[in-house]
Amino acid sequence: MEPQSQLLKVNKNEYLAQQKSKLEDALEMGLTEDEYNLICKKIDKTPNMTELGIFSAMFSEHCSYKSSKKWLKTLPTEASHVIQGPGENAGVIDIGENLAAVFKIESHNHPSFLEPYQGSATGVGGILRDVFTMGARPIALMNALRFGVPDQPLTKHLVSGVVKGIGGYGNCIGIPTVGGETNFDKSYDGNILVNAMAIGLAKKDRIFYSAATGAGNPVIYVGAKTGRDGIHGATMASAAFTENSAEKRPTVQVGDPFTGKLLLEACLELMNTDAVLSIQDMGAAGLTSSSVEMASKGSLGMRLNLDLVPTREDKMTSYEIMLSESQERMLMILKPGSEEKAKSIFDKWDLDFAIIGEVTNTGRLILTKYGFEACNLPIKPLVEDAPEYSKPYEIKTDKKILKPSDLKTNLTIIDILKTIFKNPNIASKKWIWEQYDSSVMGDTIFANGDSDASIVKIHGTEKKDSYGKGLAITTDCTPRYVKSDPVVGGMQAVCEAARNIASSGAIPLAITNNLNFGNPDKKNVMGEIVGSIKGISEAASFFGTPIVSGNVSLYNETNDKSILPTPVIGMVGTIDKVENSLEISAKPENVLIALGQSDNFESGWVGCSIYQEIINKNYDGAPPPINLQYEKKVIEILLKLNKQKLLTAAHDISDGGLLTTVCEMLFKYNLGLDINLPSKLRSCDNNNPLLQSWCFGEDQARIIIATKDVKKVQLILKENNVDFFILGETNSTSNLNLKDNTTISINELKNLNENTIPSMMGMEK
Amino acid sequence: MIVALRKITGKAPIKIWHKENDIPNLDLIVIPGGFSFGDYLRCGALAARSPVISAIKNHISRGGTVLGVCNGFQILIEAKILPGSLMRNKKLLFTCKETKLEVQSCIKNPFLSSFKTGECLRIPVAHNEGNYFATNDLLKKLKEEGRIALKYSKQKDNEKNYNPNGSTEDIAGILSNNGRVLGMMPHPERAINYLHGGTDGLKLLTNCVEQIIG
Numbered sequence: 001m002e003p004q005s006q007l008l009k010v011n012k013n014e015y016l017a018q019q020k021s022k023l024e025d026a027l028e029m030g031l032t033e034d035e036y037n038l039i040c041k042k043i044d045k046t047p048n049m050t051e052l053g054i055f056s057a058m059f060s061e062h063c064s065y066k067s068s069k070k071w072l073k074t075l076p077t078e079a080s081h082v083i084q085g086p087g088e089n090a091g092v093i094d095i096g097e098n099l100a101a102v103f104k105i106e107s108h109n110h111p112s113f114l115e116p117y118q119g120s121a122t123g124v125g126g127i128l129r130d131v132f133t134m135g136a137r138p139i140a141l142m143n144a145l146r147f148g149v150p151d152q153p154l155t156k157h158l159v160s161g162v163v164k165g166i167g168g169y170g171n172c173i174g175i176p177t178v179g180g181e182t183n184f185d186k187s188y189d190g191n192i193l194v195n196a197m198a199i200g201l202a203k204k205d206r207i208f209y210s211a212a213t214g215a216g217n218p219v220i221y222v223g224a225k226t227g228r229d230g231i232h233g234a235t236m237a238s239a240a241f242t243e244n245s246a247e248k249r250p251t252v253q254v255g256d257p258f259t260g261k262l263l264l265e266a267c268l269e270l271m272n273t274d275a276v277l278s279i280q281d282m283g284a285a286g287l288t289s290s291s292v293e294m295a296s297k298g299s300l301g302m303r304l305n306l307d308l309v310p311t312r313e314d315k316m317t318s319y320e321i322m323l324s325e326s327q328e329r330m331l332m333i334l335k336p337g338s339e340e341k342a343k344s345i346f347d348k349w350d351l352d353f354a355i356i357g358e359v360t361n362t363g364r365l366i367l368t369k370y371g372f373e374a375c376n377l378p379i380k381p382l383v384e385d386a387p388e389y390s391k392p393y394e395i396k397t398d399k400k401i402l403k404p405s406d407l408k409t410n411l412t413i414i415d416i417l418k419t420i421f422k423n424p425n426i427a428s429k430k431w432i433w434e435q436y437d438s439s440v441m442g443d444t445i446f447a448n449g450d451s452d453a454s455i456v457k458i459h460g461t462e463k464k465d466s467y468g469k470g471l472a473i474t475t476d477c478t479p480r481y482v483k484s485d486p487v488v489g490g491m492q493a494v495c496e497a498a499r500n501i502a503s504s505g506a507i508p509l510a511i512t513n514n515l516n517f518g519n520p521d522k523k524n525v526m527g528e529i530v531g532s533i534k535g536i537s538e539a540a541s542f543f544g545t546p547i548v549s550g551n552v553s554l555y556n557e558t559n560d561k562s563i564l565p566t567p568v569i570g571m572v573g574t575i576d577k578v579e580n581s582l583e584i585s586a587k588p589e590n591v592l593i594a595l596g597q598s599d600n601f602e603s604g605w606v607g608c609s610i611y612q613e614i615i616n617k618n619y620d621g622a623p624p625p626i627n628l629q630y631e632k633k634v635i636e637i638l639l640k641l642n643k644q645k646l647l648t649a650a651h652d653i654s655d656g657g658l659l660t661t662v663c664e665m666l667f668k669y670n671l672g673l674d675i676n677l678p679s680k681l682r683s684c685d686n687n688n689p690l691l692q693s694w695c696f697g698e699d700q701a702r703i704i705i706a707t708k709d710v711k712k713v714q715l716i717l718k719e720n721n722v723d724f725f726i727l728g729e730t731n732s733t734s735n736l737n738l739k740d741n742t743t744i745s746i747n748e749l750k751n752l753n754e755n756t757i758p759s760m761m762g763m764e765k
Numbered sequence: 766m767i768v769a770l771r772k773i774t775g776k777a778p779i780k781i782w783h784k785e786n787d788i789p790n791l792d793l794i795v796i797p798g799g800f801s802f803g804d805y806l807r808c809g810a811l812a813a814r815s816p817v818i819s820a821i822k823n824h825i826s827r828g829g830t831v832l833g834v835c836n837g838f839q840i841l842i843e844a845k846i847l848p849g850s851l852m853r854n855k856k857l858l859f860t861c862k863e864t865k866l867e868v869q870s871c872i873k874n875p876f877l878s879s880f881k882t883g884e885c886l887r888i889p890v891a892h893n894e895g896n897y898f899a900t901n902d903l904l905k906k907l908k909e910e911g912r913i914a915l916k917y918s919k920q921k922d923n924e925k926n927y928n929p930n931g932s933t934e935d936i937a938g939i940l941s942n943n944g945r946v947l948g949m950m951p952h953p954e955r956a957i958n959y960l961h962g963g964t965d966g967l968k969l970l971t972n973c974v975e976q977i978i979g
């Protein structure tokens with residue numbers, strides 16, 4: 001019998017999956033004509049549909065980073081504390097005491113817009129797998145979210161669904177969600193951003209990698225069964241490929257956090273033995289990218305029998321099995337002879353365990369289905385020949401420097417403060433945070449805005465005289481600055497992240513980044529990518545905080561309108577004694593001091609500020625400039641003061657400027673403050689632009705600290721030649737007095753601050 | 766929970782797998798929080814049918830002590846060891862926050878014996894289904910028998926949302942009729958050192974261990 005007719009008898013779809021492809025098929029899968037021709041040339045044959053599907057996935061922007069790779073290579077990735085930089089499932093850094101922190105951030109933007117609950121839940125599940133694949137137990141989750149404006153009809157639905165999805169996965173799997181940022185802007189109306197970050201802990205000498213080893217070693221599939229979910233949408237649109245399109249219509253992946261929990265525990269249990277040689281999670285492009293990447297990194301080949309892959313649905317074709325993005329699956333290579341021991345662990349956790357093939361030294365990926373060869377491809381071109389484009393770009397910058405006097409308003413300082421705390425971008429995100437379990441595992445010290453960075457204690461590092469070491473984590477980006485000046489905006493994101501880590505009392509160590517942009521085929525968008533990578537690189541090199549992992553999300557645009565450029569920085573640091581970490585809230589009878597701001601500072605930077613947006617209803621002009629040396633100086637002096645236990649709180653000055661920061665420091669304990677002003681401003685009217693720019697300007701490299709020992713702090717600051725300005729001493733009046741005639745009720749602002757998001761969501765506080 | 770119990774007793778508690786049904790004689794069984802079986806059915810409903818439940822019931826019938834926290838409380842309810850039901854939170858949202866609990870006047874029990882009636886504890890909650898519901902008859906019976914152990918209470922006089930889940934009469938925890946089983950939604954193991962913001966959870970657990978083991 002002819003193989004083809006026999007196949008036809010077995011499964012018509014499988015027969016189609018093994019038919020020779022045509023150019024049209026490639027175009028429908030999102031490849032270009034040049035890319036298709038390159039593939040045919042490199043493999044010396046016309047690929048069949050399964051092979052083409054594998055190529056289209058590996059050459060996709062998501063897997064190959066073809067538009068951004070050229071620039072990603074310029075990021076600083078090395079330092080003495082880096083154990084593993086970009087290229088593995090997650091980055092790994094040495095944090096002392098034979099421990100390593102393993103972390104990564106990843107986007108799930110498009111699925112979350114289509115199906116906010118499952119899209120965001122699987123984003124969390126995916127990033128957790130990236131971390132525990134490396135042998136690390138995840139200890140914290142963070143996120144960076146961007147939504148459209150509150151009055152846009154979909155916003156409430158999306159916020160509610162995404163928050164429930166993030167909580168749904170993280171709460172169920174039992175890993176605390178300890179913080180993040182949530183912002184709203186009209187540019188995200190049709191394209192929200194959901195970036196999830198996970199961080200885990202491993203023994204420094206027990207990190208697991210994905211490179212395949214040893215020809216003949218068994219390849220194992222573990223976890224959930226493979227279904228038809230998440231098969232690449234563009235690919236699935238192929239009409240020639242479906243008989244029954246409804247059956248194959250791509251669906252957003254569905255998360256199963258309980259299976260995720262079982263997989264986490266089973267994998268970590270197995271990793272405690274010596275059975276695992278290499279391991280890779282099945283994330284984007286599922287079995288395709290995991291098998292290809294493992295073989296490629298080990299310069300080996302792989303032979304898989306797809307009939308042995310556990311499937312959820314009948315008669316799945318080789319094409320579907322290879323491109324499914326079903327969740328909670330892993331591919332492993334085990335030490336020969338350890339299969340039984342490994343299987344018993346997965347049996348205990350009620351998970352599938354299947355030996356589906358072996359490592360070979362052919363350098364080829366060979367797949368069989370129903371006893372026939374479904375795919376026979378050289379591995380090398382799949383990875384190394386993926387195109388790398390040098391797309392044209394133009395870095396557009398707004399050089400106009402706005403002066404305070406350019407902004408004229410009748411609004412008083414109180415009016416502006418009220419407007420600021422009614423702005424969902426500044427207002428407390430408590431309504432969101434309370435839906436995340438932030439205290440599970442029992443090691444959370446500060447979460448969700450209690451401190452500028454979230455602090456999680458490292459279990460097992462307790463000493464006689466200390467609760468032990470802590471990890472500090474933050475996610476930051478100010479997209480409006482990046483829009484106005486991509487280089488400065490990129491630098492600012494790193495600086496703010498470092499400032500946040502330092503304000504919590506920790507030392508900044510390394511970065512994971514999530515580069516979210518519009519369509520890279522547009523010159524200005526490509527300019528935003530190139531510019532912000534330049535800015536990030538410069539600042540990260542300067543601080544010695546290399547980028548060890550990350551993710552790029554492009555084509556975030558709707559109806560030809562791009563999102564604001566949003567290169568999110570996830571930064572990690574450590575603090576030796578976790579009890580020395582700082583919250584943002586000042587205590588009674590503390591003196592507040594603005595670090596990095598001198599007595600002579602009288603005119604704040606208003607371009608691109610929240611203040612400007614309130615007055616002008618939009619923002620433009622150059623963003624506040626960055627002085628890296630000065631940023632570092634401020635950070636170092638803060639850490640020095642904290643080491644001497646002279647500080648009780650710290651909060652960096654960012655969105656909304658100095659006065660907003662002061663209020664946020666007074667809220668928790670309902671404190672008051674008679675705020676000191678520079679002499680020149682004391683006689684100004686309440687709506688004087690200069691005075692208002694002092695209150696709300698967004699000049700960088702400033703942190704407000706609280707202390708009980710102002711004399712000693714002052715002495716150290718003078719000795720070290722750091723600018724500072726004493727703002728005054730906190731009292732129990734709950735009133736912020738600006739000058740003799742202006743009294744601001746902290747309680748009133750606090751209520752506004754806490755009510756904004758609930759009322760936006762249509763709920764009482 | 767294991768960390769908390771080890772901190773109090775100086776040794777790690779025995780962990781029992783849910784598929785086991787033959788367990789040694791134990792001083793105290795703690796059913797901790799979590800999402801057993803993903804909470805995919807009613808919370809605790811699947812776990813309440815695990816083999817280990819019959820062993821726990823035997824332990825209770827011998828007069829043994831059991832503490833169920835959060836999902837553990839839900840499991841005790843689903844296993845019909847404790848009466849009533851735990852519904853979705855009133856606002857239909859998962860909620861994680863610190864709550865203030867007031868110790869009620871109740872029957873003799875090993876969990877709260879060192880606390881005075883009316884004494885307050887600050888302990889966090891983190892759940893989606895903690896809205897305790899009891900019929901009027903059951904409520905009457907629980908009151909008569911002194912089985913309402915803990916209630917959510919106001920931190921400030923004018924506070925509106927001190928009850929995190931909308932439970933009947935602000936109930937946060939109830940006892941079995943012999944006082945040897947306590948089910949509670951708040952997590953005492955998350956308030957065991959000052960970095961947690963308080964140690965009231967440690968007080969509760971310590972009292973429990975001391976009363977039982979001495």
